[in-house]
Amino acid sequence: MEHGLRILQVLLIVAAAPLVGGLIKKIKNLVRMRRGAPLLQPYWNFFKLLGKSDEVISEHASWLFKAAPYAVISSAAAALLLVPLFGGFAAAGGMGDIVAVLFILALGRFFMALAGMDAASAFGGMGSSREMFISSLAEPAALVSFFALALNAGSTSFAAIAGNGVFHASSLTAGFALFMVAIAETSRLPVDNRETHLELTMVHEAMALEYSGRSLAILEYASHIRQMLWFSLIAGVIFPLPLPAGCGAALAAAAALVFVLKLAALALIMAFTEISLAKMRLFRVPDLLMFAFVAALASAILAAGGY
Amino acid sequence: MIPSITASFAFLNDPLSLFFVFVILLISAPAAVYSVGYLKGGYSGGKVKLAWFLLVLFVLSMLAVVSVSNLVLFLVFWEIMSLVSYFLVIFDAGHEKSVQAGTVYIVMTHFGTALITAAFLIMYSYTNSFDVLTVKEAAYLIPDGVKGAVFLLLFFGFGAKAGIAPLHIWLPMAHPQAPSHISSIMSGVMIKVGIYGIIRFAVFTMGITQLWQGRLVMVFAAVSCLVGVIYALMEHDIKKLLAFHSVENIGIILLGVGGSMIFIAMNQPALAVFSMAAGLYHLVNHAIFKGLLFLGAGSVYKAVGARDMEKMGGLIKLMPYTAFAFLAGSMAISALPPLNGFISEWLTFQAIFAGALKSAGNGAMFWVAAAAALALTSGLAAACFVKAFSVTFLAAPRSAKAQAAEESPLSMTAPMLFLAALTLVFGLFSPQILRLLAGISGSTLGVYTRDMKFSVLNYGITGGLENAGSISGWLVLAALVFSGLAVFFGFRLLYGKQSFTPGRTWGCGYYAADSRSEYTATAFSKPFRIFFGFFLMPYRKIEKATHGGYHLKYFRYETHTTPFFRTFFYEPAVSASFQLAKTVRRMQPGSIHLYLAYIFATIIALLIFRGKF
Numbered sequence: 002m003e004h005g006l007r008i009l010q011v012l013l014i015v016a017a018a019p020l021v022g023g024l025i026k027k028i029k030n031l032v033r034m035r036r037g038a039p040l041l042q043p044y045w046n047f048f049k050l051l052g053k054s055d056e057v058i059s060e061h062a063s064w065l066f067k068a069a070p071y072a073v074i075s076s077a078a079a080a081l082l083l084v085p086l087f088g089g090f091a092a093a094g095g096m097g098d099i100v101a102v103l104f105i106l107a108l109g110r111f112f113m114a115l116a117g118m119d120a121a122s123a124f125g126g127m128g129s130s131r132e133m134f135i136s137s138l139a140e141p142a143a144l145v146s147f148f149a150l151a152l153n154a155g156s157t158s159f160a161a162i163a164g165n166g167v168f169h170a171s172s173l174t175a176g177f178a179l180f181m182v183a184i185a186e187t188s189r190l191p192v193d194n195r196e197t198h199l200e201l202t203m204v205h206e207a208m209a210l211e212y213s214g215r216s217l218a219i220l221e222y223a224s225h226i227r228q229m230l231w232f233s234l235i236a237g238v239i240f241p242l243p244l245p246a247g248c249g250a251a252l253a254a255a256a257a258l259v260f261v262l263k264l265a266a267l268a269l270i271m272a273f274t275e276i277s278l279a280k281m282r283l284f285r286v287p288d289l290l291m292f293a294f295v296a297a298l299a300s301a302i303l304a305a306g307g308y
Numbered sequence: 309m310i311p312s313i314t315a316s317f318a319f320l321n322d323p324l325s326l327f328f329v330f331v332i333l334l335i336s337a338p339a340a341v342y343s344v345g346y347l348k349g350g351y352s353g354g355k356v357k358l359a360w361f362l363l364v365l366f367v368l369s370m371l372a373v374v375s376v377s378n379l380v381l382f383l384v385f386w387e388i389m390s391l392v393s394y395f396l397v398i399f400d401a402g403h404e405k406s407v408q409a410g411t412v413y414i415v416m417t418h419f420g421t422a423l424i425t426a427a428f429l430i431m432y433s434y435t436n437s438f439d440v441l442t443v444k445e446a447a448y449l450i451p452d453g454v455k456g457a458v459f460l461l462l463f464f465g466f467g468a469k470a471g472i473a474p475l476h477i478w479l480p481m482a483h484p485q486a487p488s489h490i491s492s493i494m495s496g497v498m499i500k501v502g503i504y505g506i507i508r509f510a511v512f513t514m515g516i517t518q519l520w521q522g523r524l525v526m527v528f529a530a531v532s533c534l535v536g537v538i539y540a541l542m543e544h545d546i547k548k549l550l551a552f553h554s555v556e557n558i559g560i561i562l563l564g565v566g567g568s569m570i571f572i573a574m575n576q577p578a579l580a581v582f583s584m585a586a587g588l589y590h591l592v593n594h595a596i597f598k599g600l601l602f603l604g605a606g607s608v609y610k611a612v613g614a615r616d617m618e619k620m621g622g623l624i625k626l627m628p629y630t631a632f633a634f635l636a637g638s639m640a641i642s643a644l645p646p647l648n649g650f651i652s653e654w655l656t657f658q659a660i661f662a663g664a665l666k667s668a669g670n671g672a673m674f675w676v677a678a679a680a681a682l683a684l685t686s687g688l689a690a691a692c693f694v695k696a697f698s699v700t701f702l703a704a705p706r707s708a709k710a711q712a713a714e715e716s717p718l719s720m721t722a723p724m725l726f727l728a729a730l731t732l733v734f735g736l737f738s739p740q741i742l743r744l745l746a747g748i749s750g751s752t753l754g755v756y757t758r759d760m761k762f763s764v765l766n767y768g769i770t771g772g773l774e775n776a777g778s779i780s781g782w783l784v785l786a787a788l789v790f791s792g793l794a795v796f797f798g799f800r801l802l803y804g805k806q807s808f809t810p811g812r813t814w815g816c817g818y819y820a821a822d823s824r825s826e827y828t829a830t831a832f833s834k835p836f837r838i839f840f841g842f843f844l845m846p847y848r849k850i851e852k853a854t855h856g857g858y859h860l861k862y863f864r865y866e867t868h869t870t871p872f873f874r875t876f877f878y879e880p881a882v883s884a885s886f887q888l889a890k891t892v893r894r895m896q897p898g899s900i901h902l903y904l905a906y907i908f909a910t911i912i913a914l915l916i917f918r919g920k921f
Contacts, residue, residue: 054804059813061704063624065635067808075792082787098777100657101645103683105784107690108644114691118698118827122813126698126827133694134835137687144683148661148676157661157777210814215799215806287839298676305664305672 011081018229019043019222021268028272043225050218059120059211069116070216074223076109081230085163085237097159099147102234103140106186109223110136117208124200128207131283135185135192135204138290143182145297146175150238152304163241171303174296176239180270181293183231185286188224189271191278192286202280229264236263320377320440323748324512328374328504331592334730335496335599336367338723342603343489345719346610359399359487366392366490370497374504379428379438383421390417390469393498396490397482406485413482416475420468424505427461430454431514444513455514459521462510463528470502472528472562473535474873476555480539483554484547484615488606491547495554496599500591503561507584511569512752522569523674529566530681532559535872537688541695541836542844542869544617544829546605549696550598553641556685557594560656561587563678567659568749576666577755583659584749585742590652593734597640597649600727604634607720608700611713617696617829622705627715631701633724638697640731642690646785648734653686654779655742661777688836695832704823736781830867837869845870 023040030037039045058066083097083105110132117129147157153169154161185192188205198206209220240263281289319325340363347356369389376382394417398410432438434454435446450458464475471479479499483491506525516522536555543549564587571580607630608623609615624631640647643654657679664675705711715721734741750757800806815821837846846869853862 051799051803055807055809057809057811060810061622061813062810063702065624065702067806071792071796072788074795075788075790078791079784079787098654098779100654100661100777101779101784104643104645104650104654107642107686108639108788111639111642111644111690111694114694115698115702118694118832119702120813121703121823121826122815122821123825123827124814126832129694129698130827130832130835133687133691134839137684137691138839140687141680141683144657145676145680148664148679151661151777152664152672155665157658215803219795219799283835284838294680298680301664301676302673305669305676 011078014081014229014233015078015226018225019047021229021232021264022225024265024268025272025275028269029276032272032276043221047218047222050213050221051215053214056212056214056216058213059122061121062119062211065112066116066119066211067216069112069119070212070219070223072112073109074219074226076105076112077223077226077230080105080109081226081233083159084230084234085159085241099151099157099159099162099238100144102230103143103147106227106230107136109227113208113220116212120211122211124203124207124210127200128204128210131204132208134283135286135290138287139182139185139293142178142290142293142297143186145294145301146178146182149175149297149300149304152301159238163237169304170308171300172239174300174303176235178293178297178300179231179235179239180267181289181296183228183235184271184274185290186231187228190275191281192289194280232264232267233260236260236267317381318377318439319375321375323751324504324508325375327588327592327745327748328500329371331500331595332367332370332374332497334592335595335727336363336493338726339363339489339492339496339599339603340367342492342606342720342723343487345717346487346489346606348717350610355399362392362396362399363490363493366396366493370501373501377440379432379440379443383425383428386421386424389498389501390414390421393482393486393490393494396486396494398485399487399490400485403485405481409478409481409485413478416468416478420465420475420502423461423465423468427458427465427509430458430461440508440513444515447514450514452517455517456521458514459510462514463506463525466502466505466509467528468502469505470499470558470562471532471555472558473532473555474877476532476536477871477873477878479555480543480548480551483551483602484545488547488602488609491551491606492599492602495551495602496595499554499558500561500595503558503565503587503591506562507565507752511565511572516569516572519570519573522566522571522573525562525566525569526674526678529559529562530678532556532562533681533685534559534688537685537692538836538840538843541688541692541833544699545615546608546617546620546696546700547602547615549617549692550601550605553601553689553692554594554598556689557590557598557641560653560682560685561590561594563587563682564590564656564659567656567663567678568753570663572753574666577753578760579659579662579666580753581746581750581755581757581760582655582662584753585745586652586655586659588745588749589655589738589742590649593640593648593652593731596727596730596734597637597647600633600637600724600731601641603720603724603727604630604637607716607724608634608713610716610720612707612709614707614709617699619707620700620705620710621703621707621823621826622701622710623713624701626713627701629721629725630716633721633728634701635697636728636731638693640735642693643686644690646735646781646788647731648738649731651735651738651779651781653682656682658777691836695829699829699832703826706823706826736785738781837867843872845872 020040023043027037027040080102083102085097114129114133117125149171150162151157153171188195193204194202195206205224209217212220343359343363347359351359366389369385369392372385373382373389376385394410394414397413398406400406431443431450434450435443437443437446468475483495486494533556536552536559540549540552540556543552564583568580568584568587571583607627608620611627612620636647640649643649660675660679660682664672667675746757746760812819813821837844846867849866849868851864852860855861
């Protein structure tokens, strides 16, 4: 019963994942005094691409190019299983581990970068190179903030971190660092720009440039899931609201509502961040990630001191 | 009086020695099978026989090194191992590079041996024994200050063999020059014998008493990790790239071993066992995937005839088995789940986390810094293997030879596929393997582990980290496979079968693009070269020839990086020693009269000496 609920929760989150992207886009457009695309536009795009069954792929591409979208989406989904969602529970129960999430996400990134190189196009290679560059520099910041959270809880398991319930000052700084990491990991401004296909600015889009049809649909959905994962992680771990054991349906629904509100708040912050910042040059991005690393280190110092 | 040296031929058969015997055989056996196909065609009959002889001698000497209990015999076998591997490095003596690499190797390995010999003699002078177990019993006789000195001698002596930075410079020169099955044994196993030396003599025999010892090991380990991976990123010789990754992985292993030393000094026996087990786990994992990757590189080298990745490409279609095995190795070394590298790096992170949790204030930050270094390393390693795999195997062939490559024979592909299967096995059966390794490190550290729980399945570590994080290779594999298949078959059912039409790669409307417009390994690593420029110090070489100053006839552009340790440490040291030799040479001008005067002066000096004392 409980396991069924947890799986259901993951399916719901996966189904709702594109909404976050749609919401951010809508907010950005509203602030810019535009009407913008409908909230559900990511879904329409997804179904449109799914309907195109025949894909034109590069003549140089190998089986890896065809298999990569499935590897990318399954790594995003598997990582999501470990992350606590509504009530501080991960689908995998006590099995969730905060460090392991980074490794599982790296699996999808690895295949995405390989696929980018496979079409013998300079664009794809450039995207892969930049993606691996940015993500390898984001990794220490992410890990050290995870360490800070884990030091607060005395364990790297999500159940302990999200079930902690005590507010720590170090969680705030860790959340700040993780937010910057999330900007880089979800390809948002000022690190990357999803809305343009200009060779100088592309990172994620450059890797997916050779994809079309169903493969592209899967890849885009995978990035929605990954974005959802980072948002839920920040929402669930930094501001944990653990659900007491054996509580009723009303409380569970309330927890779900609070979760949705937290996600919406994060989307709002992300949208305003994107509007107010210009795209950085590639070699300025390390400065941002270094800043994230320093914030993470500060939170680890706070956490080691017991704050 | 000169003490008579007695060397009794006794074997250690404790778990630590047996573990290393197992690792040596696990890699040597597939490498030997592989050499059947690898040596065929490239070498004359006599050379093939010589290669087999040296291979057997090499493996036997390594087995002896990890199992003899007498320090003198240990040194004898250690020398045999070093010399045999020297002959294997210069096996392809046609290359001038091989001889040069061999020279650097033999100098560095003897530097290490000198330190080890000094350490052994000091141990003997206090304990009056050359037997490891007797020395261990009598180690309390050695004063603390001397123990510290012996520890340093042992760490740097064995570290030179293991390839810790900055003593690593021989490793990327020597390993790639040897025939590939030997490279795989050298990088997979021989450098681990250096780790064996550190564990056996510094930890097991001498015992760890002070905090600084473990901290020193961890600092050198973290530096090795980063130095190894940053240089590997810059490399486009595929075997050199792999050799630099050995430096990195030795660093990761030593993070576990060094962490264990700190836990001993902190009086946390359970965590010391856990951390050592994490180190040993990464040791066997690295042996598997590095052995595999070197075999794969050898297979590619034999097919393409070059080690430069910029001349490869597209091999995944021509050499499917080699490509598959190399992909498995690349994923394992990049610590991707559910393969073995993921488990051991995760365990190392857990050990580091436990260290941060158990120490307060500044002590905790030391561990956090180690974790950050490890995180950066694993991110960079993934980037490096995206580069290595994609430039070698993906996209369009970059040379005529790569276009005509053929798959290697079964005797070469079967060992690779066997090792590729092991990367999965060691990832999935991690709880059982961790249990075994905890027993091994427990017996080495003298900690009773039977009642302790060491699980990666959320049981925590009794007497250490009660509420540890958890991961299961099976669960991750199930989640990955299930969601991948669900997506694949779900859409197939709803929308029909996926179909593909091959077309041209998008070139912005320009359709004459060929393999020269592909992204190269150099281009791939450019962001890293710029970001780590403070350490790599890249420079350009430009050659230009023009017709009458306007029309460009010839243009050549090269980028290089400055080898930090060689330029700022080894080259000054070498030139200083040559300078010293030149100065000393003035004593020897060839005049017989002067030599007679030397002899006379010596006799006078001796007489005075004899009279005084």
